[in-house]
Amino acid sequence: KIIRDNGGVPGESWCGDAVASWYKRAGWKAVTRSWAGVRFLGRLAGQVVVKLREGLPGDIVVLDFPGGAPEDHTGLLVHYSDSRGNKRKPYKKDGSPNPRATHVRLIEGNTGKDGAVSGSTTGGDGVHYRVRPLSQVERIVRVKR
Numbered sequence: 001k002i003i004r005d006n007g008g009v010p011g012e013s014w015c016g017d018a019v020a021s022w023y024k025r026a027g028w029k030a031v032t033r034s035w036a037g038v039r040f041l042g043r044l045a046g047q048v049v050v051k052l053r054e055g056l057p058g059d060i061v062v063l064d065f066p067g068g069a070p071e072d073h074t075g076l077l078v079h080y081s082d083s084r085g086n087k088r089k090p091y092k093k094d095g096s097p098n099p100r101a102t103h104v105r106l107i108e109g110n111t112g113k114d115g116a117v118s119g120s121t122t123g124g125d126g127v128h129y130r131v132r133p134l135s136q137v138e139r140i141v142r143v144k145r
Contacts, residue, residue, distance in 0.1 A: 002109055002127075007033045015074050016041065018109025018127065019060055022076060028143065038062055039071045042141040053080070053090035053097060055140040061106055064138035071138055075106035075130065085131040103131050 003010055005024065006017040020035035030046045041062050042049045055061065055077045063073040080090040080101040088101040106129070113128045 006031070006036055008036055012036070013110055015108060015110040019074055019076060021109075023143065028145075030143070038074045041071075041074060042139050046144050047141050048144060049139045050142050052134065052137060052140065053101070055080075055090075055104070056142070060141040060143070061104060061132075062138045062141065063132060063136045065136060073108070073111070075108035075111070075132075077140065078105040078107055078129065081105045081131060083131065083133070085129075101134075103133050104137060105129060105131050 002021045003012060003014045003017045006020040008014065008017050014036075016036040016038045019041075020031045023035075024031045032044070034040050034044055041047065041060055050059065057077055057079060059077045061075055061077050062071050063075070064070055065072055079087045080098075081103045082088050082100055083103055085103070085105050087105075089098055090101045092098050107127065108130050109127050110125055111128050111130055112125050
């Protein structure tokens with residue numbers, strides 16, 4: 001259903017389709033088929049890349065896993081967190097980076113609930129909340145209205 005909602009073909013990787021589908025359901029009109037291509041996110045009309053610690057809930061997070069294809073997964077930012085997923089502010093009161101905000105909590109499509117980095121390599125793929133280290137964040141994309 002998520003893949004078809006973005007005009008895709010069942011069987012393709014669908015993390016980008018999930019992001020497109022969620023934005024469509026939220027009423028965004030600028031969503032196009034190209035959102036399925038993770039490498040294009042942040043390079044499409046109406047999208048801008050923001051600094052690592054300046055993401056807001058609902059921004060698109062593009063991930064780059066060690067040993068994987070560049071820009072190979074995406075999800076929506078829920079909040080900055082520690083390694084256990086506990087919410088942490090990205091900056092301290094003095095404006096310096098918060099050393100306790102080492103991860104991001106995301107909601108992702110085409111991800112396993114069992115710890116698979118992405119896709120369905122171990123089965124059980126679906127829509128899940130995941131905690132990812134900031135070191136895996138390639139870029140954060142904000143969609144302008």
